[in-house]
Amino acid sequence: MKITSTDEKTSSKTNFTQRIILNRLLKEFTQVLYNINQPLSYHQNSNKKTNDLIFNTVNKNIRKLILFLKFPCYICVAKLLQKTENMQNEWEIDSNESDVLIKTRHSLIDYMSGSKNNFKGHVAIQNNEVEDASIEFSLKVNDKSRSSDLKLIDFFDYDETPVIQFKSTSFQKINKNINFLKGNLTIKNITKAVELDAEFIGYNIYNGVQKASFEIIGNINRKDFGLNYNAYSNYGGYAVGSDIKLIANLEFTHH
Helix, strand or coil: CCCCCHHHHHHHHHHHHHHHHHHHHHHHHHHHHHHHHHHHHHCCCCCHHHHHHHHHHHHHHHHHHHHHHHHHHHHHHHHHHHHHHHHHHEEEECHHHCEEEEECCCCEEEEEECCCCEEEEEEEEECCEEEEEEEEEEEECCCCCCCCCCCHHHHCCCCCCCEEEEEEEEEEECCCCCEEEEEEEEECCEEEEEEEEEEEEEEEEECCEEEEEEEEEEEEEHHHHCCCCCCECCCCCCECCCEEEEEEEEEEEEC
C-alpha cells in the first residue's frame, strides 16, 4: 500500500483545482466563439435594427475573446509587479555586522562575530513589519581563553569540530511584535528542528548606510545536542542549567 505524503496530497489537490479552473475557462472561451459565429450565420439578411443588434452582440463577444487572449499576459504582469514589490522590500544580511551570543543563566559563554563566521539570508520588510525571512549561519565556537570562566568550547570533546549551524525552513508571522522562525539547528552533528522568536528591532544608520536590525532568540536544551557538563562553574559557583540561550543580532542592508 502506497502512503501519500502531505506534500503530494497538497500538490495533487492544487493540480486538480487548476484543471477545474482551466476547463471552465475553455468552456467559456468556446461559448464566446459560438456567440460570435452564431448571429453571423443565421441573420445575414436581417433588417438594420436586427443588424445593429447583431453588431453589438458580436462586438461584445469579440471583446470577451480579446480578454481571454490577454488573460495570460495579465497574470504575467501581476507576477512581475509582485516580484518587483518584493525586491523593493527585500533586505540582505550583512555578515560583518551580525553576531551570535550564547548564554547560560548567569554568564555569557561565547560571542561569535560575523567577521569570523558565515551569515546568509534576507528579510522582507513592509510598513515596518517583517513579512518574510530566511536565515542561515555557520559558527565556529571560540577557543578556550586564559580565563577560568566556563565557555561553550568546554562542552565539546577535544576531537570534535566545535561548530554550530542553523538553516531556517519557514517564517511565521503572528502580528507586528510576534514572529517565529523555524529551522534546523545542528550542534555536534546532531540536528534538531527548533522554533526561535524573531523580532524586527528597527532601522539605523551606520557609516552613512541604512541598516535594518533583526533579532532571533531561542532557548535550547543543551542535552538534546550532547552538550554535557556536570561540573560547577568556577565563575560564581553556579551549576550549569539544561537550557542555554541563543541570541542572534542580525543587520541587513537594502538591495
